[in-house]
Amino acid sequence: MGNPKRALTHFQEASTVHTSQEAYNGDAFPRGHAIYLARLAEAHLGLGDVDAAVATAHDAVDRMGGVTSARGTSTLEDLRTKLARRRGIPAVADFLDYTDTE
Numbered sequence: 001m002g003n004p005k006r007a008l009t010h011f012q013e014a015s016t017v018h019t020s021q022e023a024y025n026g027d028a029f030p031r032g033h034a035i036y037l038a039r040l041a042e043a044h045l046g047l048g049d050v051d052a053a054v055a056t057a058h059d060a061v062d063r064m065g066g067v068t069s070a071r072g073t074s075t076l077e078d079l080r081t082k083l084a085r086r087r088g089i090p091a092v093a094d095f096l097d098y099t100d101t102e
Helices: 003-019 030-048 050-065 070-084 092-102
Strands: none
Touching: 003 030, 003 092, 030 050, 050 070, 050 092, 070 092
């Protein structure tokens, strides 16, 4: 919503309090958790923390592995598009290459 710092704070607070809910329980709800992680990566990206964004994006992709979900796939594609604008950064380029092979 245009305020990545606030979003990051809310994500972190929610993940501490609501560990049983779909978005925060990666073992029980991999799709929901992958979507949460993708949004968290977007917040990091919005704050200019590309390393945290890429690390979180890797976690999101790994969570989605083996899960078929139009919403999850769409969310990860949106994140990938946002990261692609920074393809000149080696960590981003590596991530994009990694996701091309997935």
